[in-house]
Amino acid sequence: MEMEAPEETPYMHLYKARDLLLEALNNDPASIPLHSTLGQVYLAVDEPHTAQPCLERGLQLVPGCENLISWCNGLQDEQVTLDTLITDVPEFDTPESFDAHRADIMGIACEPGMRPTYIHTLFYLAQLYGHLNAPDKSATYCLMTLRHQLDDPNNNVPRDWASQCLHACTCVGAPPDEQAQIAASLAKLYIQTLHLAQHKIDLLPDTDILFPTLRDATFIAPSAIDSFDAARDVFKKAMAALTTAKNFFGLDGFVTDHIRLLQCQSRCYAKLIPFEPDRKRQMAMHQKRIDVYDPILHGDFNLNAYGYLVQEIYFEVGEIYSVLHDLKVVVHWTKPYMETNQYAVDSIRFFEKFLQLYYYQQGKSDSLETLPARLYVPTHLDTHSVDDMKPFFNGVFFLTRVYGKVQFLDDAKTVLFWTKCLEMHECLLQWIPSLGLPNFFVDEIAISQEMSRLLPEKINHLHYKRRRL
16 A cells, blocks of 8 residues: 555555455455455545445454444544533633632622623523533523623623523423413312311311411311301312413313313312302302303314213213202292203203213214113123213213103193103113122112102103193
């Protein structure tokens, strides 16, 4: 490679050597010395990229050097990074020396002429520690820069310094989802407090307080809630926290989380109602529970993805309408209400929607269909699982009871609803024992047996009354 060559063709002999080495490698491709020599030839003809793989192969002559190239590359990258840092911090060897310089000028920072220099030093320290992957120190100096920027009476510091510090708040501040989750958890705590107060359950006297420094405004003992006004104050705190959580967990993008928050809002009203003695105001709050679910009841959701959530809401709304019916007729039946039994009819409608989703989930239809004339256990449910059977039969039982609650001015219409109620009670009495589940639906079966004896007499009484009229 050190031979003299004509100026016109300076690499001719090297190219010949390259060809001979390549030919030799065809006969002995595993020869490490040949690869090493070929790499040197490529370097001599100014082809370093072609030389690199040959030289790496040649390094295998040295034991334990398999990772030598990668280690050298990493060392080179670190050197480049270090050079960049030193360039960004002129006249200072290390970040610590720069920090020491900041300490040196701190004593004279109060002088008007030194304030810009001092703040400038803080700003560069924030950048420097950011490059060194020290976010805590970087954030500290960002905060100090912003504070001095805002306190500067002469406004001599460029505004972009403050904007850089404000940009750091997106990383340093609490993420919005964390704030929303905290608000949702706080709302659940308030709801549980109302529940404990309703049932007159207080904290045990010897219970250790986990957070003794919390103010009374944050934690409210259940024993302190002894009136509607006190309960309403806790209710307002819970609703405010839920509003904060809903602002982040919107229906568009967080369907499941948003629906869970709506359910918390409904429970919030439900826990306040027992403290309200006025029947009409109780009914108004139950109506607000239904209004909370308005986006879900009138929305268009993918039932394959969110059917179970919609199903939960259908069941709850059916329960609420049933309670509204009971509150409406608790004093006496009015003729206008007996014409429609609107609350009971709405309750039936939503319990039927609840059951329709069970038959939709069998996968035999692309849309909700009317319930079959005679109900049956959906094929996708495990008849040996209490967890599968309990919700389905709860829906059937609640629907059955609402059918028996109605009383129309038109006796024929009442007979129609009561007859349906009787059929469903008899259906339950046939279903439940056939499942063979121990201690399953015991109380409900007792009610169905009682109603199966009473309903025929009530239906016959209406028939006799109509004939007599």
